[in-house]
Amino acid sequence: xxxxxxxxxxxxxxxxxxxxxxxxxxxxxxxxxxxxxxxxxxxxxxxxxxxxxxxxxxxxxxxxxxxxxxxxxxxxxxxxxxxxxxxxxxxxxxxxxxxxxxxxxxxxxxxx
Amino acid sequence: xxxxxxxxxxxxxxxxxxxxxxxxxxxxxxxxxxxxxxxxxxxxxxxxxxxxxxxxxxxxxxxxxxxxxxxxxxxxxxxxxxxxxxxxxxxxxxxxxxxxxxxxxxxxxxxxx
Numbered sequence: 001x002x003x004x005x006x007x008x009x010x011x012x013x014x015x016x017x018x019x020x021x022x023x024x025x026x027x028x029x030x031x032x033x034x035x036x037x038x039x040x041x042x043x044x045x046x047x048x049x050x051x052x053x054x055x056x057x058x059x060x061x062x063x064x065x066x067x068x069x070x071x072x073x074x075x076x077x078x079x080x081x082x083x084x085x086x087x088x089x090x091x092x093x094x095x096x097x098x099x100x101x102x103x104x105x106x107x108x109x110x111x112x
Numbered sequence: 113x114x115x116x117x118x119x120x121x122x123x124x125x126x127x128x129x130x131x132x133x134x135x136x137x138x139x140x141x142x143x144x145x146x147x148x149x150x151x152x153x154x155x156x157x158x159x160x161x162x163x164x165x166x167x168x169x170x171x172x173x174x175x176x177x178x179x180x181x182x183x184x185x186x187x188x189x190x191x192x193x194x195x196x197x198x199x200x201x202x203x204x205x206x207x208x209x210x211x212x213x214x215x216x217x218x219x220x221x222x223x224x225x
Contacts, residue, residue, distance in 0.1 A: 098164070102159070103149075
């Protein structure tokens with residue numbers, strides 16, 4: 001039982017490049033979310049999903065896309081990377097919309 | 113609008129001291145959920161506790177205790193007899209249904225030996 005996994009762990013991009021951060025969970029959780037963590041700002045919700053085929057925007061969705069074709073996977077796409085997207089990205093899942101979340105180990109992204 | 117304030121950016125204590133981390137929240141919803149998470153230096157986020165808005169009972173788990181007061185919109189976290197392993201960033205979070213959770217900025221706790 002791996003829980004929530006994220007790949008890659010580290011990534012460096014040049015401004016304008018695109019990439020996909022992968023997130024997968026093996027707990028059969030319906031609810032999944034993406035957060036970014038920046039110094040002094042806590043975690044901010046980017047996008048979330050309440051089940052396969054259903055996604056919605058969080059607090060800071062601009063510049064990111066998501067899709068949820070399966071219960072297990074919830075990839076986050078950066079369309080055209082910008083230095084402001086330099087951050088640590090966490091994926092999380094939960095069995096219920098009001099329950100605690102289980103977090104992946106994070107992806108540290110640097111955009112130069 | 114939902115908001116979580118953790119006014120203490122950093123706290124430094126000596127081992128065996130008690131320490132309280134403050135959390136103040138704002139919401140107009142009558143049903144909501146409060147959480148505390150721990151982020152040790154290794155970087156992962158670990159769930160500590162969940163409380164719903166209609167359960168104001170305080171909770172104790174070993175050296176950890178939580179005080180939920182709706183009258184002051186606070187959900188404070190106390191570590192008794194702190195240990196070096198308690199050094200981490202602690203986040204308070206608020207959920208109001210629909211799976212949107214708002215996190216505070218976090219409090220970094222240093223426990224010195």
